Amino acid sequence: DAGITQSPRHKVTETGTPVTLRCHQTENHRYMYWYRQDPGHGLRLIHYSYGVKDTDKGEVSDGYSVSRSKTEDFLLTLESATSSQTSVYFCAISEARTSDYNEQFFGPGTRLTVL
């Protein structure tokens, strides 16, 4: 299994509080991704990173920010959590060996509940 960990694995927080989720990899892969999973929607891309300090928005980026100060860590921040951000969050990584698509490997997920 790819070396991907997510922390925390579970979190309950209140509306309006800031929340940061961490994804850590030991594979030295270039690409890192944050998805959210909701019933009836599958997985949707929030943000992704193609290198240190290089990030871009995904399909559902509103209300989220990311940072990547080193290869192994990709942080997802909810500046002011809302109930609509209650979800399961997955991190994924991939290596840019070619110009074509490279397989993504997924972390175990973080279940976030915003009350």
Added chain:
Amino acid sequence: AQSVTQPDIHITVSEGASLELRCNYSYGATPYLFWYVQSPGQGLQLLLKYFSGDTLVQGIKGFEAEFKRSQSSFNLRKPSVHWSDAAEYFCAVATGGGNKLTFGTGTQLKVEL
């Protein structure tokens, strides 16, 4: 923009029966297609992928999928389902060079013993 449709939200099959999960995609060029499986409380595991070449691809756990360009489909099949196959299955499409995936909404598979 690319999109993926999985028309079946839930499917129930008996153990030992055959299985086919449907996936239709929308993408202008030749797509890169994937099937992932998610067991309860777990992350996603890649079952198989199609990039080019033979349109029938084999994956792990006895699964296979067939790419049909004329039908824009990439259906997942298994000849004989095991109780441990109960999980949620996601079809996904990627754009070449983009390194991004678009997922379908998933199909929840229940296996009756």
